[in-house]
Amino acid sequence: MLMCSHTPPARVLLIDDDLELAQMLREYLEPDHCTVTLAHTREQGETLLARNDYDVALLDLMLPDGNGLELLRLHRARSQRPVIMFTAHGDETDRVLGLELGADDYLSKPFSPRELRARMHAVLRRFRCAAPAAGASPWLEAGALRLNLASGEAMHGAAQATLTGAEQRVLEILMRSAGRVVTREEIGCFALGRAPERYDRSLDTHVSALRRKLALDGASSPLRIRNLRGQGYLLVQVP
Known part of the structure; x- marks a missing residue:
């Protein structure tokens, strides 16, 4: 398995309309060397995603002004940065469609912040270690x-x-x-x-x-x- 000897701080974009959950997750993740930016609507999320200045996006598929799946599709057309999606518990159709549109992983609500942190670091580790060694053929x-x-x-x-x-x-x-x-x-x-x-x-x-x-x-x-x-x-x- 590919591993990195050092994991730099992570810039996290969290798009979720549940304000209480979003704030709780930010308070949980930021002491773990993360900078967390919050968005609560599809419009806010799309604007921030377009800047492409984060390391991982955490995306709820149910947003008040549009479906997060469409936001995921637009994002994948311009960036390969990792995305972990949140889905309603037991909603297999959305999970499968989200993966087909390019999500790297998913969590079904409700989930524990500890599991999210573990999934997020695993996705980041693989994304950052994906490049071949210097001088090696890609x-x-x-x-x-x-x-x-x-x-x-x-x-x-x-x-x-x-x-x-x-x-x-x-x-x-x-x-x-x-x-x-x-x-x-x-x-x-x-x-x-x-x-x-x-x-x-x-x-x-x-x-x-x-x-x-x-x-x-x-x-x-x-x-x-x-x-x-x-x-x-x-x-x-x-x-």
């Missing part, structure tokens, strides 16, 4: 598949896409382990900083996005991402 290759570890750009034949941070890390561990089954626990710890829970579909959503974006499920594709039930995922060359 490109990782597995057959016809290429991944730029610095930019998140991936290419497979005629398919080309810029991946989200979570998608990039899922693809990276599969490429580095090409031909070997990688367990869900291994992928989760590497890509999300945590082992997936029993009914957690976030990894499946990221894999589905990779298949779609890079044509890894087409009949003519020389590479496939296979799901081995009860075991994990496998990047394999097909005849």
Whole structure:
């Protein structure tokens, strides 16, 4: 697993219309070397997101003046900085759609500030450690598949896409382990900083996005991402 020897202070943008919760989270996070900026509407959030001067965004998908999913979609069109979304408890549709639109992780309300802090640091650690070492080639290759570890750009034949941070890390561990089954626990710890829970579909959503974006499920594709039930995922060359 990639690790950083030093974690610099984090600039956090928290977009949530629950003023009491937002203030409580700021008071909890700021002593932990974080600077937290608050926004309580979609309009405020969009203005602050456009500045791109934060390290991680915490985004509630239910905002008083619009859906946070649309804000997430707009953000992903211009930035790869990590996003953790908040969803209503049990609202699987919004969670899956948020992951498909590029969220790096999610938390279902209610959640503990301690879990948020752990998720946030895991996402930041992976985002900051994603770049290759100085002088090393940024490109990782597995057959016809290429991944730029610095930019998140991936290419497979005629398919080309810029991946989200979570998608990039899922693809990276599969490429580095090409031909070997990688367990869900291994992928989760590497890509999300945590082992997936029993009914957690976030990894499946990221894999589905990779298949779609890079044509890894087409009949003519020389590479496939296979799901081995009860075991994990496998990047394999097909005849």
